[in-house]
Amino acid sequence: MWRACTLPGPGRVSPDFLPLDPKNLWVYGAARPVVFWGAHGNKGGGGPEPRGPLIRRGGNCRNMHEEPALQGLSSPSEEPRSRQPERLLVCLGPSSLAFxxxxxxxxxxxxxxxxxxxxxxxxxxxERLPETQKGLVSQALHLASQLGGQAVKVSGFHIGPEILSxxxxxxxxxxxxxxxxxKRRFPLWGGSLVDYLVRHSGPLDIAVISGEAGAEGEVQSASAGGKTPGLRIxxxxxxxAAGVGVCTALAGVLFPYLTFTSLVMLYLLTVVVVSVSLSRGPAVFSAGAGVAVFxxxxxxxxxxxxxxxxxYVITLLVMLGVSxxxxxxxxxxxxxxRVARRQERQTAALYDLSQRLGEAEDLHTLMDAAVEHLSRVFDGRVSLLLPRENRELEVAAGSPLPGDDVREAMVASWVFRYGxxxxxxxxxxxxxxxxYVPLTAGDxxxxVLRVELPQPDHPQVSDALPLLEALARHLGLALERDKLCxxxxxxxxxxxxxxxxxxxxxxxxxxxxxxxxxxxxxxxxLLEGEEVLDAATKRELTQTIYEEAKRLDLLVH
Structure with a gap:
């Protein structure tokens, strides 16, 4: 096998190519360096097959060390192939099987x-998913974060390209x-998400595991959940339909005074107004109905x-396409x-909380600042529960737990125990x-943080869970920092x-x-010189003992 070779003729080595020592490699002076690695036969076709770099004999040659493009070139056996660390990506959908x-x-x-x-x-x-499926997504991402993975939520119009990107x-x-x-009703129309990833993944490995419902190319529609508010739709x-009717009445009044093209513009304006005010389905309906009525x-x-x-047929087709x-x-x-506003709100809330927690001087100030900020963000009642010495939770800041439902305290204890x-x-x-959201630092x-929204059945409750978890993580880190301080x-x-x-x-x-x-x-x-010491000396030593003993007595008392 030959690697990194550019032959001047057919794909084989001619007798003009000889092996050289890699320490003194000469390269044929061409537009690109011509370097050959591998084994080759000698001129007679027999004998040993030397290995190493080959150069062409003759021609304008230069030393490898004088060629910047070839500095550091070595034998393939001398180049250890660095292995990239494995990284896995699991794709989740709005299903309980995501866990x-x-x-x-x-x-x-x-x-x-x-x-x-x-x-x-x-x-x-x-946006059209039932609240139960939205909650499943939030909990699956939370579980992934708890198990050591990195939970990521991105926004896009098509799932496949976003996953590959x-x-x-x-x-x-x-x-x-x-x-x-x-099974897809129309298997020839686009294919599933698995088909798309297999076709466009390139060198990436695709592992398909049984058990994930709804893994098609788009998120399940709200009609599949059966809980979409039909009256709103x-x-x-x-x-x-009323917008198309008003546009038709106005076009009927202005029909004697406007041209055919001007009437088309009125219907296009109606489509724009409906698209800005309502969802995608009514907008498409207004486009089709407007073309039909016109x-x-x-x-x-x-x-x-x-x-x-x-x-006129071409005009109507163009009108339908533009609409x-x-x-x-x-x-x-x-x-x-809408996504930008939600991300801006989350970023502003996290930044404001970080600022307030950073300015807190003690634990009580920190907890009061956190409760006041969370109450304003979620417009609800917030309670912060911390454990006592016996590991029982008590409300350290915020609103007290409801006294009419003992399950509240039981759920708080369960969340604190299992995280x-x-x-x-x-x-x-x-x-x-x-x-209830656990406040943790590591494991x-x-x-426990408790948030009670004023409208617990509001459709945006499940969408607020990721923000609540992010704020709880910040608060947990602040509590851990205060404890360490x-x-x-x-x-x-x-x-x-x-x-x-x-x-x-x-x-x-x-x-x-x-x-x-x-x-x-x-x-x-005194003991050693009892016989040789005179009386004056003995008295002096005795006086010294008395004075030092008295001084020692003063120090002790």
Whole structure:
């Protein structure tokens, strides 16, 4: 096999190519360096097959070390091939089986020692999902974060391209997604998400696991859940029909004074107004209804769908296409604006909370600032529960727990014990009025945050869960930081106390040691020189012993 070779002729080595020592490699002076690695036969076709770099004999040659493009060139055997670390990506959908996908991805990541991500792509269809499925998405992402993965939620119009874009950005090596359980009604129309990823994934590995319902190319529609507010949808379609009717009445009044093109512009303006005010379905309906009414009333022959001139057919087709395009683009702009507003709100809330927590001087100020900020963000009642010495929770700041429902305290204890999200808006213990979020620092629980919204059945409750979890993480980190600061201050005080104690003991020891030494010396002199010492000396030593003993008594007392 030949690597990195550019032959001047047929794809084989001629006798003009000879092996050289890699330390003194010469390259034929061409537009590109010609370097050959591998084995080749000698001129006679026999003998040993030397390995190493080959150059062409003759011609304008230069030393490899004089060619900047070839500096550092070495034999393939000398180039260790660096292996990229494994990275797994699990794609989630609005289904309870997403939890199984998360756990499977975590097991695979542990076996391979790989980092892993959990991704959910939010499309415009996410807005039409039932609240139960929205809550499942939030909880699946929360579970992935708890199990050591990185939970990511991105917005886009098509799931497949967003998944591949994220995978290439994060250098993912394997994509894990659920196996579609429902057969497509039109298998030739586009294919499933699995088909798309397999066709466009390139070098990425695709792992399909059984059990993920709804893994098609788009999010399940609200009609599949059966809980979409039908009255609201009906009202939007009636408004769209009313808009087309008002436009038709105005066009009928202005018909003698306006040209054919001007009447078309009126209907296009109606499509724009309906698209800006209502959702995508009524906008498309207004486009089709407007074209049909215009063709029936204002195109010769009048009051008939029979069209005399062929150019009118082209005009109506262009009008239909432009109307559909306007409704689609307007719906996309509205969706992007809604996502941008939500992200701006979340960013502002996180920034404001970080500022307030950073300015807090003690624990009580920190908790009061957090409760006041969360109450304003969610417009509800907020309670912060921290454990006492016996590990029982008590309300440390905010509103007290409702006294008429003992389940509230039980749910709070359960969340603190197991570290899982629970309460209203979730799939775990949803019968209570509040939503409970654990406050953790690493794997250690610090407390529980309770938020009771004024309208617990509002459709935006499940969408508020990611923001609530992010704020709870910030609050948990702030509590952990405050605890570490208090422990550092206590340790500093203990160190100062120990230093002062040692200094005091050293001083006291010195003060006690001096008189004891004098007493011991004087007493030993009296004992040893009893026969040779005169009376005056003995009296002086006895006086010294008495004075030092009296001084020692003063130090002790």
């Amino acid at each position: 199984g996908l998360v756990r499977t991805a975590r097991r695979l990541a542990e076996v391979q020692g790989a980092a892993w991500f959990a991704l959910y792509v939010e499309t415009p269809g996410h 994220f995978a290439r950005e994060k250098q993912i090596s394997k994509i894990i997604l659920g196996k579609p359980q429902k 009906l009202r939007e379609y009636l408004l769209a 063709a029936y009333i204002f195109v010769p022959e009048y009051w008939s769908f029979k069209i005399i001139h062929p150019e 559909a395009l306007i409704s689609e683009l307007t719906a996309r702009i509205r969706y992007q604006a 899982h999200l629970a309460g209203r808006g979730t799939q775990t213990l949803p019968a209570v009025r509040g939503t 250690r629980p610090l407390g 208090r422990e550092a201050r206590e340790a500093q005080v203990a160190m100062e106390a120990e230093r002062m104690r040692n200094t005091l003991l050293s001083s006291v020891s010195h003060d006690l040691k001096t008189p004891l030494t004098v007493i011991a010396g004087s007493a030993s002199s």
